[in-house]
Amino acid sequence: MSLIKNDKLKNLFVFLCGCVMAALMLEVFLSVYNPFGFRIKGNKVILYPYKRYVIQNKSIKGADSIIRRSNNSIGLRGMEPPKDLNLKDTLSIITVGGSTTECYYLSDGDTWPDMVYKFLSVSLKPLWLNNAGLDGQSTYGHLVMLEDYILKLKPKVVIFLIGINDVALGALNKSDKEIIRGNRGALKNIIDYCAVKSEICASIINMALHFKAKKFNAAHGALNLKLMPQRKVSSAKRGEILKEHEKYLPNYGKRLKKLIDLCRQNDMEPVFITQPSLYGKAIDPISGVDLGVLEIKNDFLNSRTENDILNSYNRITARMAEKNKVFLIDLADKMPKTSLFYYDPYHFNKKGAIKVAEIISGELCPFLADKFPGFVKSKCFK
Amino acid sequence: MEFLKDIYGLIKERKKWWLMPVIIVLMLIAVLITLSGTSAIAPFIYTIF
Numbered sequence: 001m002s003l004i005k006n007d008k009l010k011n012l013f014v015f016l017c018g019c020v021m022a023a024l025m026l027e028v029f030l031s032v033y034n035p036f037g038f039r040i041k042g043n044k045v046i047l048y049p050y051k052r053y054v055i056q057n058k059s060i061k062g063a064d065s066i067i068r069r070s071n072n073s074i075g076l077r078g079m080e081p082p083k084d085l086n087l088k089d090t091l092s093i094i095t096v097g098g099s100t101t102e103c104y105y106l107s108d109g110d111t112w113p114d115m116v117y118k119f120l121s122v123s124l125k126p127l128w129l130n131n132a133g134l135d136g137q138s139t140y141g142h143l144v145m146l147e148d149y150i151l152k153l154k155p156k157v158v159i160f161l162i163g164i165n166d167v168a169l170g171a172l173n174k175s176d177k178e179i180i181r182g183n184r185g186a187l188k189n190i191i192d193y194c195a196v197k198s199e200i201c202a203s204i205i206n207m208a209l210h211f212k213a214k215k216f217n218a219a220h221g222a223l224n225l226k227l228m229p230q231r232k233v234s235s236a237k238r239g240e241i242l243k244e245h246e247k248y249l250p251n252y253g254k255r256l257k258k259l260i261d262l263c264r265q266n267d268m269e270p271v272f273i274t275q276p277s278l279y280g281k282a283i284d285p286i287s288g289v290d291l292g293v294l295e296i297k298n299d300f301l302n303s304r305t306e307n308d309i310l311n312s313y314n315r316i317t318a319r320m321a322e323k324n325k326v327f328l329i330d331l332a333d334k335m336p337k338t339s340l341f342y343y344d345p346y347h348f349n350k351k352g353a354i355k356v357a358e359i360i361s362g363e364l365c366p367f368l369a370d371k372f373p374g375f376v377k378s379k380c381f382k
Numbered sequence: 383m384e385f386l387k388d389i390y391g392l393i394k395e396r397k398k399w400w401l402m403p404v405i406i407v408l409m410l411i412a413v414l415i416t417l418s419g420t421s422a423i424a425p426f427i428y429t430i431f
Binding site: 014019025035099104137209216219 | 406407415
């Protein structure tokens with residue numbers, strides 16, 4: 001210390017030592033106990049086996065005030081996997097998707113995958129279904145989830161409800177380069193490395209990503225259609241926005257192809273479901289509000305344009321399904337546009353989850369019965 | 383608040399500014415532990431990935 005003669009320099013050095021000590025303390029604390037429970041660390045998905053959540057909900061109207069949810073021993077929502085874990089003698093299904101699959105604000109038993117299990121298990125036995133949906137996960141995240149977790153489980157069927165987070169992924173990254181693991185650029189690779197090595201870095205990056213998602217209106221939110229300001233967008237402007245976003249679609253298609261190939265190479269049958277939205281060219285029967293002219297505070301300007309963008313992704317999903325002979329459930333087309341089923345533009349409430357499950361199981365049951373006749377115990381109901 | 387003022391006074395008086403980041407981190411940890419008992423920080427898990 002005596003080597004540093006200048007007092008100011010000495011003080012600065014001591015202050016920096018204090019900062020390092022503080023950072024180390026925070027790092028140790030977050031390594032032992034991270035209260036945020038972030039599920040993303042750099043380029044990896046983190047699951048929390050046996051984690052139980054009791055959520056006191058005050059902000060999301062249309063969801064229960066107390067939400068109780070839990071993860072099983074493999075960190076997914078749903079029943080425990082069979083003991084031998086090879087799932088050979090069981091019709092095993094895993095649902096993969098973003099927040100609309102995870103159903104964060106719905107208690108165990110109320111989510112659409114839970115309901116699909118309930119409906120399907122009448123006709124198909126023995127059936128095992130787990131929910132691997134994670135808030136904010138796009139097809140980029142689904143590929144990571146498949147590689148890191150689902151391939152080890154090898155379920156017979158993987159159901160993907162996809163689209164909405166890819167819309168956000170394209171718009172937020174503003175890059176038409178295909179976003180896949182190992183192809184995110186040098187800077188992102190460094191950031192990913194730091195996030196894997198340090199809890200502080202992972203927390204800061206997750207916070208930044210969260211606020212980015214929030215700015216884009218992708219996260220969960222309360223919906224009050226009557227209080228939302230209106231904004232009309234000319235068809236020329238809408239066409240311009242759609243054209244601008246078109247450049248992200250081919251890479252979305254490529255990621256879908258990768259999902260299909262990865263599933264098929266591992267003897268898992270993929271099923272695609274298109275993402276529905278409350279928004280669009282319709283009048284909400286509950287509030288009487290025009291669902292096509294609501295102002296959206298992101299690049300898409302209003303609800304109709306946002307829905308048109310989502311539909312362009314849904315069309316790619318349908319096209320890829322047709323081209324690769326993947327069973328498709330066009331939920332976007334079949335889900336009624338009514339606020340009775342949603343607590344925000346994309347997330348289903350309890351009634352919505354039941355409706356979604358009715359639509360999905362109604363179409364999925366005959367497909368599964370045909371594909372896996374050995375598990376049929378009674379005729380599928382309509 | 384009085385306690386924080388006292389600590390600030392002590393740091394200023396003794397010129398132990400290096401203690402400042404340590405105290406800020408300790409306060410942050412205390413806030414995180416308190417909030418983790420509620421659902422206030424749960425929505426932060428929404429990240430586009």
